[in-house]
Amino acid sequence: MASQPVSATLRRTRRPSPKEEPRVSDVTTQHATERADFQATSDPALLESADRGESQLLDYHQLYELWERQQWRTQDLDFSQDRVDWHERIPPDERYARMYGLSSFFVGEQRVAEELGPMMRACPQEDMRIFLCTQIADEARHVAFFDRFYAEVGVLEAGDLRGRLEETSQHLNPEFEELFDQALRDRVDRLGRDPGDLETLVEAVTIYHMVIEGMLALTGQHFIIEYNEEQGTLPAFVEGFLKVARDEHRHVAFGARFLRDMSQRDPRYTEAIQRAMADALPLAEGVLRPKWIPEEQPDDVEIFGTTIAETREFAAKALGRRLKVIGLVATA
Numbered sequence: 001m002a003s004q005p006v007s008a009t010l011r012r013t014r015r016p017s018p019k020e021e022p023r024v025s026d027v028t029t030q031h032a033t034e035r036a037d038f039q040a041t042s043d044p045a046l047l048e049s050a051d052r053g054e055s056q057l058l059d060y061h062q063l064y065e066l067w068e069r070q071q072w073r074t075q076d077l078d079f080s081q082d083r084v085d086w087h088e089r090i091p092p093d094e095r096y097a098r099m100y101g102l103s104s105f106f107v108g109e110q111r112v113a114e115e116l117g118p119m120m121r122a123c124p125q126e127d128m129r130i131f132l133c134t135q136i137a138d139e140a141r142h143v144a145f146f147d148r149f150y151a152e153v154g155v156l157e158a159g160d161l162r163g164r165l166e167e168t169s170q171h172l173n174p175e176f177e178e179l180f181d182q183a184l185r186d187r188v189d190r191l192g193r194d195p196g197d198l199e200t201l202v203e204a205v206t207i208y209h210m211v212i213e214g215m216l217a218l219t220g221q222h223f224i225i226e227y228n229e230e231q232g233t234l235p236a237f238v239e240g241f242l243k244v245a246r247d248e249h250r251h252v253a254f255g256a257r258f259l260r261d262m263s264q265r266d267p268r269y270t271e272a273i274q275r276a277m278a279d280a281l282p283l284a285e286g287v288l289r290p291k292w293i294p295e296e297q298p299d300d301v302e303i304f305g306t307t308i309a310e311t312r313e314f315a316a317k318a319l320g321r322r323l324k325v326i327g328l329v330a331t332a
Contacts (some may be wrong), residue, residue: 007052007108025192028318030252031248031332032242032245033046033222033245034248036248038246040066040169041058041066041129041237041246041249041252041253042055042056042057042058043249043250043252043253043256044152044252044253044256044321044322044324044325045214045218045249045252045319046322047248047321049320050322050324050325051321052324053324053325053327054325055256055325057256057257057325058253059127060125060127060128060130060131060254061127061130062258063131063157063250063253063254063257064127064130064131064134067131067134067138068252070246070247070250072141072240072243074141074145074148074240074332077145077236077239077240078236079149079152079153079236079237080236081220081234081236082149082152082153082233082234082235082237083152083154085233085234086154086155087154089233090233093328095206095288095294096292097303097304098304099155099168099171099223100171100172100173100290100291100292101220102146102150102155102168102171102215103168103169103170103171103172103289104171104172104176104220104287105146105217105220105221105244106143106146106147106164106168107165107168107169107172107176108176108216108217109139109143109146109213110143110165110215111180111181112139112180112184112208112213113136113139113140113142114138115137115184115204115208116132116208117136117186118188118189118191118192118195119190119204119205119208120132120133120136120192121195122191122195122196122198122200122201123201123258124198128258131254132254135251137246139269141247142247145160145241145244146241147164149237149240150164150168151164151235151312153237156168164323171291172291173287173290173291174285174286175283175284175285175286175288176286176316179207179211179212179280179283179284179287180212183276183279183280184204184207184208185203187200187203187207187276188204199268199272200270200272200278202259202262202272202273203272203273203275203276204276205258205259206255206259206273206276206277207256207276207279207280208258208325209251209252209254209255210252210255210256210259210277210317210319210322210323211276211277211280211281211284213248213251213252213255214252214255214318214319214322215284215314215316215319216284216287216320217248218248218249218252219288219311219314219315219318220316221241221245221248222245223304223306223311223314224241224304225238225241225242225245226306227304227305227306230305244268246273252322256322256325257278257327259273260325260326260327263326263327263328270328273328275327284315285312288308288311288312288315289308290303293308299312308312
């Protein structure tokens with residue numbers, strides 16, 4: 001997909017559907033994160049009580065059992081209407097603008113799936129390792145979900161998974177590469193050499209579960225889903241992406257539980273969390289700003305009905321709630 005000019009403001013009114021039947025977005029009255037299946041994950045970001053540092057985090061076995069109850073299949077999604085929407089209802093400049101978010105998820109899911117093995121082996125308890133095995137399966141399913149969407153909707157020209165990953169990577173910004181290929185991978189490589197290095201494991205979980213999944217992925221999912229629901233576009237993508245988001249909340253709940261347990265075990269692990277945050281947060285700030293937005297544009301520029309400043313505020317609030325429950329931020 002060649003580079004195209006993109007309007008700085010992309011708020012649009014809802015487009016009429018080629019069909020008159022009600023779409024999923026037409027009957028949505030409750031935000032997905034308020035649903036019982038999302039609340040069941042115990043992710044502190046979803047709970048107002050976390051502002052006071054209160055949260056009933058699930059233990060590792062309970063998280064595994066929840067994974068068993070929340071299974072889904074990419075094969076059950078029908079992308080036929082999404083193909084119509086992408087090619088006939090979404091203008092070319094908006095398709096190009098949407099590619100930053102889509103590419104970040106597609107490539108990001110593939111990158112993190114590769115990094116979980118050493119992290120799983122380094123976990124000090126069997127129930128931790130069992131849960132991370134489920135997360136490896138989840139991340140592979142997320143890659144399959146995006147690959148099906150790209151292939152069946154006809155988003156890219158490449159004809160296989162490897163080609164689609166390479167083609168879509170052109171939409172990523174340098175901060176994305178630094179966060180995934182340096183900050184996270186360097187720590188995972190150290191774990192591969194020394195699985196007993198628990199400080200490095202804590203740093204890796206902080207970057208993976210708190211920053212990449214908790215701040216970036218779940219923030220992007222929130223606004224991408226919201227925009228598509230408002231516009232009445234890509235119904236199968238929204239259906240699948242909601243399931244991806246539910247998985248991510250479960251993963252982040254594991255990260256919050258793990259980091260709380262480790263920080264209570266030894267103060268040096270609290271210091272490890274703080275080190276990882278210091279390295280990763282500036283990169284995450286950059287990832288939240290799409291590559292195609294000019295540097296001179298302020299953070300109040302609006303994309304798809306939301307400003308960059310609003311996305312950063314959303315991400316910071318979610319991170320703050322999780323850190324309060326972990327015990328790293330004082331409660332009001």
